[in-house]
Amino acid sequence: MSSPLPEYIDPLRLADARAVLQGQVAVSGMARLAPSLRSTQGVVDFDLAFSVDMEGIRCVHGSLSTQLDVICQRCMQPMELPLEAQVALGVVVSMQEAERLPSAYEPLVVGAEPVSLKEMIEDELLLVLPVAPIHPEQQCPAWRERILEEEQEEPAQEGKKNPFAVLAQLKKT
Ligand SMILES: [Zn+2]
Structure with a gap:
């Protein structure tokens, strides 16, 4: 002791x-x-x-x-x-x-x-x-959202899906 x-x-x-x-x-x-x-x-x-x-x-x-x-x-x-x-x-x-x-x-x-x-x-x-x-990047919600926004701004993105639907889905998880 x-x-x-x-x-x-x-x-x-x-x-x-x-x-x-x-x-x-x-x-x-x-x-x-x-x-x-x-x-x-x-x-x-x-x-x-x-x-x-x-x-x-x-x-x-x-x-x-x-x-x-x-x-x-x-x-x-x-x-x-x-x-x-x-x-x-x-x-x-x-x-x-x-x-x-x-x-x-x-x-x-x-x-x-x-x-x-x-x-x-x-x-x-x-x-x-x-x-x-x-936060480390992968654990930070704000960082994940920014990456999503950057992906949505990509001009060569395929498909015409509403990007906000994707975002809403991810937010639920
Ligand atoms: Zn954070």
Whole structure:
């Protein structure tokens, strides 16, 4: 059994201790992510390893995985957006230190305030969240309709069937 997850973490101390944090956090309560979502249902799976690298930089490596409930920006219907993020954070105590980090790291600036594990995970999701999520083409009703319209506009189309009858049929399914 793993111990319960802390709400706040000290990344410097966790790095020195080579700690691993694994678990789930709820999407609900992620206030900066929420405006991009249809609902805040769901969880984020995370696996984060804190360590000190060869150059003595305290760092966090790992991955996040979730399914977000969003609106497809092409058909405006609900969709599940699978989202994965690879995490590579360099833990620093000042902006100057952040600027010296190797480019492989995103800075995680820690100060006197404790670091919220949930907010840290939310930050990483915001980095990979698409601006306008859309269904994969075959699954998007708006995309299928557009393809139908394009087919109807083809001048060499054979037959004189009413194209709207075809469309109506497809809409029923
Ligand atoms: Zn769609």
